Structures are given as C-alpha cells and as structure tokens.
Amino acid sequence: MKDPRPSASAPHRRITIHDVAREAGVSLTTVSHALNDRGVVDPATRARVKQIAQQLGYRPSVRAQRLRSGRANSIALVSSMPFAVAGGTSRLGFMMEVAAIAAEAALGRGLGVVLVPPLEGAGGLLDSLDIDGAIVIEPVANDAHIALLRQRGVSIVSIGREPGTEDPVPFVDLQSEYTARLLLEHLHAQGRRRIGLLIGATPRQSYVETERAYRAFVAAAGLPCHIVTAQESEGEAGGAAACAALLREQPDIDSLCAPVDAFAVGAIAHAQSLGKRVPQDLMVVTRYDGIRARSHQPPITAVNLHLERVASLAVELLFEHISGGRERASVAAPLPELVPRESSATSATSATSATSAASVTSARPATSAPN
Template identity: 50%
Template sequence: MAKPTISDLAKAAGVSVTTVSHAFSGRRHVDPETRRRIQALAEQIGYHPSSAAVALRSGRTGTIALASSMPFAVAAGPSRLGFLMEIAASAAMSALTRNLALCLIPPHPSAKSYVSAGFDGVILVEPMRDDPVLAHFEQRQTPIVSIGTVPDRPDIPAVDLRSRDTSSLLLTHLEEQGCRNVMALVGASQRTSQIESRAAYCAFAQTHGHAPRLLALDEEEGEEIAYRATLAALRDDPRIDGIFAAVDAFASGAVRAAQELGRRIPEDLRLVTRYDGLRAKLSRPPITAVDLHLPDIAERAVELLLDRIDGKPRMIEAAMPELVPRHSSTL
C-alpha cells in the first residue's frame, strides 16, 4: 500500500496543503483545534511528515550543538565526567524537553576538523579570545551563544559565569582560614574565566599586602604541569600556606605535589579550586570548591540560544556561586 501523502491528509482534513504544512512546521499560525485535528488524522491514516521537508520549509533542523575548544585535560575529569560533560548532560535534557536534538562536538584545538552538518544554533563553552571554534561557526552564519562571556565580544549573547566573583569567594575563604601566603595556579589561556581569575588574585594580593605568586599554566598539560609547578614552588618557598587553583585539574596536581613533599593538607597547606566536580569530591582529602550551578546555567544557555535564533539576543548573569567547604581548607 502506498504511503499517504500530504495531499491525502489535506483532503481528509478538509484544509489546504499549506495549512497542513504549517500545522507541522509551526512557522505560521494555525488554529489550535485545526492543528489537533490534522495531527490526529495524520496518526489515524499513518502520515508522517518528512523531516528533511520540514527542515527545508521551516529553515530549522531541530538540532543544536554544544562546542568547546577546551582541552580534555581540563574539560573532562575522572571517567571523563568533568566540567564540559556536566554542562552537556544538562543542556541535552533541556533540549529534549523542547523536542530538540543536541549534538556534542568534542574539544579540539582547531575548527578544521569540525563536521559541516547544519545546526540551528551553537552553544560555545568558555570560548577563548579569537577562538577558532567561534570563527568556524561565524563563517557559516550559525547563531551563537556562549557559556562564559567571550573576551572582547560583547555582541555575542552569553551566560556570564561570574568568574571574578567565584575567584574572590575562594580567595576570601583562604584569608579567613588564616592563609597569608597564597599562591595561584591559573590557566594561561585567554578565556574569561582565567582572565578574571588572574585579575581577582592580583587584586586580592594587593588588598591584603601579600607578595603575589601567580603561576599561569598551559591547560593542555592539565594535572601534570600543576604537579611540577607546585612541587618547584613549595620547595622554593616553604612559607606558601594556601593555593588557589582556578582549574580543578591543577588542584589535583597540587595535592599530589604537597603530599610528595610531606606538606599536610590542611594543617600546613590549604587548597581550594573553582569547579565542584568529581576531581574535587573524590580527592583525598576532598577539595573545597564552588557550586557554579551548572545545570541552571545549561538550561539558561539553551533558552538564550532559542532567543538568539529568533532574533532576540540578550545577556544573562548566572546565579551567585556558592562555596562548598571541604577538608582541604578547613580543619
């Protein structure tokens, strides 16, 4: 038996083919009762609109993407369940509730390898200044929003992660715990989170009269570079009594170095990190971190992208981060 066509459905419903098309695409208004009747008849006669045809008529594919140039060394954690994957899981659920598919594009230093598939829009996670991923999608005129503001690009709608507030919260905690010689392990990348973390640390050191010890590290090397840098720093200056790690992989490396040197945490050295992921929770001792409210941020990013696709760009500020004190900084 031949598959029913849109013309067959239109005839059965007593409406035009155009009305049937709009009832499925949602691009034009159709009386709600008429829409329900058309959809009920479609199910009854076994008519299914072609997804390709719907996409062609509506200009939408029903698919959005989540992309980042962050290296796996910092984007992922134990079992690859890190910062990026927590956002991806929440964004996927948010997309599914809106009948959208979410495609996760893995971290990669170059946009050249990215698929050429069309997306209705893209959420970028913590893009860098002059990020190749951003350039890739801008060249294709794909609607873009960002989790974390894009340096020097106030025109790109974003969910502001409040990275300076996060850093200040952690540094103030170390000060309140009695630390007077705090070292900072911060990413050298030109991402807003790392730019603002560096600025917050410098302001903190100046305000409290501390001699600044800021180590800007290559995020590509993750835990290993932090381990080596912390080992050298603690050997060079035994007075260091606090470490602010702006990347959780750096915190893991710092814990290894401290333990190798026999520095007790938190008795001799207190340590905090930005992201409350599995690295912080599974560390021994568990590491004081910050709840960034990533599920809420992912939900807001999806909403922001849909607004952007509809031509309504705006900016959103995430909820204030909350300190999660643990044994790495409190006795």
C-alpha cells in the first residue's frame, strides 16, 4: 500500500476522503458525517476519524466546498486602458496601483483579486474565470467587458462611471470634472491664458467630464478653446503627435492640460524637441500622480486621486452587491487634491518648494468664472 502522506517534492497527490476512510476502516459516509458533524456517528469514531484526517493532512476539496457555498472567493479586476498608457515598460501604473490596494481590501473579506489585463484574450478569460464579481476600471461606452460580465450574471462595479448610459453599473465616482477644474484653475492662477486640452480619443467618462469642465471654464473666462485628442494605444508617442498637431495650429499655446500621464510626457518631449522650455514656455499638468509624473524631469504637476480610498470603496461597493445589497448606485471618491510640481511652476524657487509639497491647494469646485 502506498503511503498517502505528502513527501517533500511537489506537487503531491491530494489526500481524499477515500484515504481517510481506508485508514480509519470506516465507510465514506461515516467519514463525511464525522468531519462535517452531521448524521449519527459514535462520538469515539467521530473523534478518531477527525484525528486520522488531521494526521494524513486531509483538507476538504476547495471545489466541493465552493459548490456548497456557491462562492468563488474571488473577484476580477478589469481594465481596458492599454499598458502603453497604464505604465510603460514596467506596466506599473493606475491599474496595478488599484490592484495592490484592492487585493489588500479584498483579502480582508476572504476574496482574491484576479488580474484581467488590457490585452487580447481578456474576454475569453472573463468567460472562463469562476468569480463572484468584477471591478472594471474606467469603462468605455458600451464596454465589452461589462456586457460579457452582465451576461454571466456576475456582480459588477466600476471605478469611474460607465459613460453613455442612463443605467450605469454601480460606480465609484472619480470626480473628473472637479479634477479638471483643479488643473485649469491652477494654470489660470499661474497666469496662463492660452490653455490647450489633450484628452484620449476613447469614450471614457473622465474624458467626457474633463472636456465638459474645460469648455465651461474657457467660455466663462473668455479664453480660446483648443482641444486635441490622442490614441491611448499609442501611449507617449500619441501624446507627442497630438501636441505636434496642436502646436502647428496654435503655436502660441502657453499651457497644456493632459490628464493622461503618458500623453503629458509625450507632449513635453515634443515641445522640448521644438526648443520650448517647460514650464517657462509651456506649462504641462496631468491627472494621475504616478511614477511618470513623479520621476519625470521636470516633475509634472498632478492630482492626488486618493486611489487607496478609491480602490477600497470599489471593493466595499462590490462586496455589498455580491451580498445582495442594492442601495448604493454610486459612491463619491474623496475630493482630489492638486500636487503642484516644476512643470507648472512660475519660478525656480517655487518649483523647488512645490516639488516636495504633497498638496497645497484648497480650491473648491467653481460654478462661475475664476478670476
């Protein structure tokens, strides 16, 4: 007879209820009843079965437990934002920052987070993964992943509203309109009056709200309106190309609001290739306060979106919905805060002090023109 106990090398044959029954010399039913404290089993036999199960290293099958509980114990984290935008070569960016925090928050609820990266094959994976729910990061209009998850009957929440529908999945509101106003008011306060806007061509809510805020802002302040779009899949090169197109049309632009950090970096590189100095000739500000903004030379003014709280709220909201709660259709993220850096500083002195500042603004949403 083979020794059913695990040895040092991996992987091992799983110890099953059959091994326990054989070792204890009782029936499978007796083992099952004994281990699950069900049925009528002699107390001494029950104790002996439990002891043998423990000695053999028996663990109930995860799959069998799962079928009883109906829970997969995991949630998917889905993004369609290309890695070219999300983090460049290291891929570390918005999605992975959210992933790390979401994994921590989910673990507290006994849930694992499965990464579904923005790549071909993601749909197939969403189709085959056994999950209790999904968090979709910044969905696009008519989001294919959301459609697929809906069809599967899986609970869904999004970070950033699902655009282009009156009936979005429950979401954590990223407050992109407020963020855009923060950035625009900052550029205006730095004395800039010819402010361009560079957004992605993909229909995401953050672009929709940013464009709306920009149009309202320049109209109210009596400033010219210059909007250009870039392809997300092109990453930094897309930002450079869009900046080139904008500067060909409007060579006297004195500042640029580029909410996507990859676009901001590409735009700065292009402006510098034309001999423009940042921030003196062109101030550039962005949204995501990630590696790119922080390690760029010059460091780029960005916005603290409180991603830690955002990701935790998303897990909370999803957990509510998985558990049958339906009350909250959305929750608001904390108010974003400006992180001013050298890319929009008016002097070398202020730039240096701003670089190390965590957050210095106390701006509130403006309902009328700033002055």
